[in-house]
Amino acid sequence: MTVHSPEARGGRASADDRAAKRERILDAAERVFAHRGFFAAKVSDIAREAGVADGTIYLYFKSKDDVLISLFESRIVRVNELLAAAVASAERPRDQLIAFVRAYLQLIADQPTAAEVLTIELRQSTKFMREYSAHRFGELLGILAGVIAAGQARGELTADVPAPVAARMIWGILDELALTWLLGRTDRGKRGRKSLPNGVVGTDDGGKKFDIVRAADWVGALVTQGLERRSNA
Amino acid sequence: MTVHSPEARGGRASADDRAAKRERILDAAERVFAHRGFFAAKVSDIAREAGVADGTIYLYFKSKDDVLISLFESRIVRVNELLAAAVASAERPRDQLIAFVRAYLQLIADQPTAAEVLTIELRQSTKFMREYSAHRFGELLGILAGVIAAGQARGELTADVPAPVAARMIWGILDELALTWLLGRTDRGKRGRKSLPNGVVGTDDGGKKFDIVRAADWVGALVTQGLERRSNA
Amino acid sequence: MTVHSPEARGGRASADDRAAKRERILDAAERVFAHRGFFAAKVSDIAREAGVADGTIYLYFKSKDDVLISLFESRIVRVNELLAAAVASAERPRDQLIAFVRAYLQLIADQPTAAEVLTIELRQSTKFMREYSAHRFGELLGILAGVIAAGQARGELTADVPAPVAARMIWGILDELALTWLLGRTDRGKRGRKSLPNGVVGTDDGGKKFDIVRAADWVGALVTQGLERRSNA
Amino acid sequence: MTVHSPEARGGRASADDRAAKRERILDAAERVFAHRGFFAAKVSDIAREAGVADGTIYLYFKSKDDVLISLFESRIVRVNELLAAAVASAERPRDQLIAFVRAYLQLIADQPTAAEVLTIELRQSTKFMREYSAHRFGELLGILAGVIAAGQARGELTADVPAPVAARMIWGILDELALTWLLGRTDRGKRGRKSLPNGVVGTDDGGKKFDIVRAADWVGALVTQGLERRSNA
DNA sequence: CATGAATGAGACTTCATTCAT
DNA sequence: CATGAATGAAGTCTCATTCAT
Numbered sequence: 007m008t009v010h011s012p013e014a015r016g017g018r019a020s021a022d023d024r025a026a027k028r029e030r031i032l033d034a035a036e037r038v039f040a041h042r043g044f045f046a047a048k049v050s051d052i053a054r055e056a057g058v059a060d061g062t063i064y065l066y067f068k069s070k071d072d073v074l075i076s077l078f079e080s081r082i083v084r085v086n087e088l089l090a091a092a093v094a095s096a097e098r099p100r101d102q103l104i105a106f107v108r109a110y111l112q113l114i115a116d117q118p119t120a121a122e123v124l125t126i127e128l129r130q131s132t133k134f135m136r137e138y139s140a141h142r143f144g145e146l147l148g149i150l151a152g153v154i155a156a157g158q159a160r161g162e163l164t165a166d167v168p169a170p171v172a173a174r175m176i177w178g179i180l181d182e183l184a185l186t187w188l189l190g191r192t193d194r195g196k197r198g199r200k201s202l203p204n205g206v207v208g209t210d211d212g213g214k215k216f217d218i219v220r221a222a223d224w225v226g227a228l229v230t231q232g233l234e235r236r237s238n239a
Numbered sequence: 240m241t242v243h244s245p246e247a248r249g250g251r252a253s254a255d256d257r258a259a260k261r262e263r264i265l266d267a268a269e270r271v272f273a274h275r276g277f278f279a280a281k282v283s284d285i286a287r288e289a290g291v292a293d294g295t296i297y298l299y300f301k302s303k304d305d306v307l308i309s310l311f312e313s314r315i316v317r318v319n320e321l322l323a324a325a326v327a328s329a330e331r332p333r334d335q336l337i338a339f340v341r342a343y344l345q346l347i348a349d350q351p352t353a354a355e356v357l358t359i360e361l362r363q364s365t366k367f368m369r370e371y372s373a374h375r376f377g378e379l380l381g382i383l384a385g386v387i388a389a390g391q392a393r394g395e396l397t398a399d400v401p402a403p404v405a406a407r408m409i410w411g412i413l414d415e416l417a418l419t420w421l422l423g424r425t426d427r428g429k430r431g432r433k434s435l436p437n438g439v440v441g442t443d444d445g446g447k448k449f450d451i452v453r454a455a456d457w458v459g460a461l462v463t464q465g466l467e468r469r470s471n472a
Numbered sequence: 473m474t475v476h477s478p479e480a481r482g483g484r485a486s487a488d489d490r491a492a493k494r495e496r497i498l499d500a501a502e503r504v505f506a507h508r509g510f511f512a513a514k515v516s517d518i519a520r521e522a523g524v525a526d527g528t529i530y531l532y533f534k535s536k537d538d539v540l541i542s543l544f545e546s547r548i549v550r551v552n553e554l555l556a557a558a559v560a561s562a563e564r565p566r567d568q569l570i571a572f573v574r575a576y577l578q579l580i581a582d583q584p585t586a587a588e589v590l591t592i593e594l595r596q597s598t599k600f601m602r603e604y605s606a607h608r609f610g611e612l613l614g615i616l617a618g619v620i621a622a623g624q625a626r627g628e629l630t631a632d633v634p635a636p637v638a639a640r641m642i643w644g645i646l647d648e649l650a651l652t653w654l655l656g657r658t659d660r661g662k663r664g665r666k667s668l669p670n671g672v673v674g675t676d677d678g679g680k681k682f683d684i685v686r687a688a689d690w691v692g693a694l695v696t697q698g699l700e701r702r703s704n705a
Numbered sequence: 706m707t708v709h710s711p712e713a714r715g716g717r718a719s720a721d722d723r724a725a726k727r728e729r730i731l732d733a734a735e736r737v738f739a740h741r742g743f744f745a746a747k748v749s750d751i752a753r754e755a756g757v758a759d760g761t762i763y764l765y766f767k768s769k770d771d772v773l774i775s776l777f778e779s780r781i782v783r784v785n786e787l788l789a790a791a792v793a794s795a796e797r798p799r800d801q802l803i804a805f806v807r808a809y810l811q812l813i814a815d816q817p818t819a820a821e822v823l824t825i826e827l828r829q830s831t832k833f834m835r836e837y838s839a840h841r842f843g844e845l846l847g848i849l850a851g852v853i854a855a856g857q858a859r860g861e862l863t864a865d866v867p868a869p870v871a872a873r874m875i876w877g878i879l880d881e882l883a884l885t886w887l888l889g890r891t892d893r894g895k896r897g898r899k900s901l902p903n904g905v906v907g908t909d910d911g912g913k914k915f916d917i918v919r920a921a922d923w924v925g926a927l928v929t930q931g932l933e934r935r936s937n938a
Numbered sequence: 939c940a941t942g943a944a945t946g947a948g949a950c951t952t953c954a955t956t957c958a959t
Numbered sequence: 960c961a962t963g964a965a966t967g968a969a970g971t972c973t974c975a976t977t978c979a980t
Contacts, residue, residue: 023943024943048969048971049970049971049972050971058945059944059945059946060946060971060972061944061945061946061947061973062943062944062946063972064971064972064973065944069971069972070971070972129362164460166457166460167457167460168449168457171449171454171457174415175412175415175457175458175461178411178412178416179408179411179412180411181411181415182407182408182410182411182415183404183408183411186407216404224399224401224404224408227397227465228400228405228408228461228462229461229465231464231467232462232464232465232466233461234464257960281952281953282953282954282955283954286963291962292961292963293954293955293962293963294963294964295962295963297954298960298961302954303953303954489964490964493964511744514948514949514950515949515950515951516949524965524966525966526950526951526967527952527953527965527966527967528964528965528966528967530950530951530952531965535950536949536950630926633923633926633927634915634923637882637915637920638927640882640885641882641923641924641927644878644879644882645874645877645878646877647877647881648873648874648880649874649877652873687870690866690867690871690874691874693863693866694866694871694874694927694931694932695927697930697933698926698930698932700930723939747973747974748974749942749975752942757941758940758942759941759942759943759976760940760943760977760978761939761940761942763975763977768976769974769976
């Protein structure tokens, strides 16, 4: 029962201890959300997974919703950093675009649990969550739009499509592929669904088992060629 | 109290009456889901909106989830028909692709309430819903993949990208634009959210107020050019 | 389990049935509050005592607080009617005063359970409750003040004390006697208190076992003589 | 962080230090109870107000209830002393009675915060509290009863009413006036009540804004005249 | 002695679903 | 078929109290 963890140094837990435990709860929440889905996940599930008491969750987060949002913020920051780094690794907008796409899909493949929460579960917390995430996906979209705008300025990419909209389109592609791929994985946990209204088994069309990393090339080709400036245009 | 529905005519309600009442409930559900969100929508809300008793819902649907799914099926059929017709209206795959895109985005603009349910609310019903919808969006994706495959067979479109994946990508673009546009509309009903953990107001990046119909041209250009077969490739 | 009560006539319970069940819940609440105290009383206790499901309580009352308040209103109405009738039964203010006192203390003796809730438990629901009850005891105090004012107008009672304040004083006497007497009764239910901080057993001073009905004479004497107008004053 | 309490002087805290800290906690509790109400007051509120850690409270008191009871005992002692002194300041029972009344109401006016806790909040701690307080108000009632008994023995006051009961009645008057006056004050802290079931605003009848000190004369008159022995009786 | 992070029991309330009429 | 009152399981959050340092 009793765990002599670092923070048990008495009534004077350091800021580090506090941050560490907060992170432990977020990690636990990530696993639980990915495994059971946001709505099926009970606060006590998260607490058990994190090895703390139910009430402890509320010492670090205001509510169950706050856990979700904090998890999102924590993860999106990493994603943004990764993508910014990918973009910075290339010079020409065209290459940056490809680097962006590649980095994102690679991330999905590398961290499917985190990706699942980001791509699927987070969006279930009512529309508000969507609005909130719209806000926070903004940085990611901003990076993308910046690359495109630069390409347009250089005359490499067509200026027919507004950069923010083009960024949205690319993001839509990546998000959909991520979603499809994640849903197609077979090792996802059972949700303990009570009953499926019909005999639905969630079969998917042909795209189910594709290689998400290889798909980066397809996306890169579609996007760069699709946005390429036609000299004769 | 007052009864003015068909079944009050005395004898057995006809199959038509039954179908009509079912449709009435679905219409009510569409409005309630769009207005309050799926999780905030109570069965009794739908019943009131439809002008029937709570229990009556269960004479036509197995559960609240079933209402959502049935609503989805009802609407997606129309969408599929519309898109199939659009595709049929053109000859060449390239034009069919453009017709598809145009038809879908026009639909969003024309029927935002239905679109909102289809694009936003439906996806909140746990991951299961996503899996189910993945299944049912299949027909739509199949139409799209068919067009692309035909284009590839004709040598007009590149065969580098598998048709089903290309279809997914296009769908991702359309879905994201629809989502962005729908969330950017200001006349969506209040959800009576209790409290936003932070001061989040759901601000959005630049793409908020674009013209969804005009965006069809952008999508068409990106997609047709992006998938175009390069003779020198 | 299943009880074929009157209201089981289908989906069309009459207003009478509804009122009857509401009253049944209030009666149950009265017993539970008197027996366990307001804060120790659980909603499920009331439900069990009333023979309904927990959720049923919420079909008739907004909250546990609302049950308490509704109970108060229900009971105070009866009290006010009784006291108004008592006052109406006499002609002269002095006799009305005596009738009032007598009626109230007799009521305490006759309905100790209801009195206990009114005198003791109701006042535990936060200060708000006190403010609320201050409002509703108003009618009772108004009756009393009216009698006194009439006596002052006739020159029978001293005008030195404002009638409303005199009413308050008399009410204080009655309330204190009621409280003392009720607390002195030995057949009150156990509260299942976890632990008494000290070995306190609630011993009381001499007044414990007095006859509350007989006390009416004492109060009547004190009050009438105390408020009597001294001709030589 | 900063430590400036006596016990930080190094060596063992003296008994005085201990008593002083205990008193500091009681003072804090008095303010918190008066400001937020007993049930809304959290142990951590009291700790913060007192400038100690939550756990420290439990080094001085057995429980939250014990804090309340100790606060009561601490304050009632002062009240009893004051009243005893008032009584001692007069010779004749009649004058002692008046002195008692005057002293008590003056106390209410002088120390409304303490009075509020004594008159209002203390009584919210379940019926047990009432039983306990009944016990401890005993001394106060004993003083009063003693005065009355002396008056009866001298033949100045009527012997028709048992002295303990007469004491109760007088106490009821004083308590009710104190309560009314305290509730009528407008500067009492907000309780952050969630919602009032109805639009209740705690309006009060006419007696709200009376002068509590001046009321002493009214009480004195009512009581002395009311208990006066009628020679012709 | 003091600290304050952690604990965990417990209660209110909601709402999808049922079923007697 | 329709009704809608009743059901009751289930989950979030609070907060008094503890105890390792």
